[in-house]
Amino acid sequence: RTDPEVAKHIHESPKSMIIPLSILAVLSVGAGLLMGFPPEGGWIHNFLGPVFAPANQILQVEHHAFGALDVVLMIVSVAVALAGIALAYLFYVKRPDELPQKAGERAGWLYRAVHNKWYIDEIYDATIIRLVVDGSRWVYRWFDSAVIDGLVNLAGKIWVFFGKMIRPFQTGRAQNYALIMFLAVFVIVAVIVL
Structure with a gap:
């Protein structure tokens, strides 16, 4: 039933997958043998029993048999x-x-x-994915236009405002610039001294 083109690309898992999974399988079997059957009769349960006994008494937990x-x-x-x-x-x-x-x-x-896997993918796509994608687009558009563009435009408006304030003092005459510098130094010194 598989498309022949797809069948060409089907392959066994690489060693980088088989080796870790084999190690995990051996460790899982080892842990199961270590715990014993039933689990409450195994080595690890008896080893940890003295540790949990005082806590079980304080919590008034009764120990039930397997x-x-x-x-x-x-x-x-x-x-x-x-x-x-x-x-x-x-x-x-x-x-x-x-x-x-x-x-x-x-x-x-x-x-x-x-x-069709109980149509879970279709339901998930129609609900969660659509909502997240459409919501993200809306938030992106709002954030981009209101916050990002707003900050850039605000910076530009601030400099335009300062430019309009300074424009009358930009006469091109050195005497005016010297007077402005003298007044600025005078104000700074007055603020520091007072």
């Missing part, structure tokens, strides 16, 4: 996972030409919904 429900849930979840793996193998490895087609025809809308 329940049968936990074991049942573990067995059911592993059975469901193994059944899914077996069905996937049967559908897509053993009989890929007939079973997926038959299942799709019999299941109808359910098969289409599962095949």
